[in-house]
Amino acid sequence: MVYHVLIVEDDPMVLSINRRYLEKIPGFIVSGTCGSFDEAIRLTSKHTYDLLLVDVNIQGKSGLDLIRALRKRDYPAELIMITAAGEQEAIRIGLQCGIVDYILKPFKVEEVIHVVQRGLEKQRLSAENMRLREALSLYKVSEAI
Numbered sequence: 001m002v003y004h005v006l007i008v009e010d011d012p013m014v015l016s017i018n019r020r021y022l023e024k025i026p027g028f029i030v031s032g033t034c035g036s037f038d039e040a041i042r043l044t045s046k047h048t049y050d051l052l053l054v055d056v057n058i059q060g061k062s063g064l065d066l067i068r069a070l071r072k073r074d075y076p077a078e079l080i081m082i083t084a085a086g087e088q089e090a091i092r093i094g095l096q097c098g099i100v101d102y103i104l105k106p107f108k109v110e111e112v113i114h115v116v117q118r119g120l121e122k123q124r125l126s127a128e129n130m131r132l133r134e135a136l137s138l139y140k141v142s143e144a145i
Contacts (some may be wrong), residue, residue, distance in 0.1 A: 003028050003050040003078075003120055006043060008066065010035035018053060021112040028032045029117070037061040037069075044070060049077045051120060053103075054077045056083040056090050056105075063092060066109045102112070 006023055007030060009015040019030050032043050036059035044052075052070070056063040067079055081102040082093040091102050100119040103112060 001027060001070060004031040004048075005029065005051045006032040006034070006040070006047075006049040006060055006077075007117075008034055008040045008052060008054045010055065014055070018112070021109045022053070023114065024109065025113055025116060036061055037066050039061075040066050041069060044075055046078075050123065051078050051080065051116065053080050053082060053116070054099075056081060056087060056094075064093055064097065067094060067099060071098045078123045080115060080119050080144065 005023070005028055007015055007018050009018060010076060012035075015033055015035070019033065020031050022028050031049060032047065034040050036045055038060050040052075040054075040058075054063040054066055058066070063083075067081065070077070070079065079094075079099045081091070081093075081099045082105060083090050083102060084105050094102060100122050101115045103115050
């Protein structure tokens with residue numbers, strides 16, 4: 001399976017590092033990058049990504065505002081937030097808004113790979129859970145008939 005990733009990061013150097021890290025993971029394609037809230041909204045309106053890597057500090061509104069906006073639209077991607085270690089409140093808010101995980105700066109390639117793989121495993125399990133619930137529902141309906 002191929003996973004399409006959007007990286008939302010306004011620092012070109014960090015963006016480049018994140019891209020290189022993600023491209024080391026088999027099956028991951030960085031399908032888009034952007035550095036602002038508005039660009040991310042535009043891209044997610046046109047394309048469906050499996051995973052978004054979102055920095056808290058982006059141009060325009062914050063990464064947390066982007067996470068809230070995507071969850072409000074029921075955007076189906078898993079969201080991973082990137083933040084500095086001192087931003088505990090941002091982490092708490094991000095978790096409340098539905099991020100699957102977060103990465104603390106500065107980070108190592110192994111940490112990014114682990115967090116991203118864990119986030120997409122959660123997505124795979126959620127999709128499987130949904131399919132099983134639908135199958136069970138159909139079974140219950142057929143039993144009732």
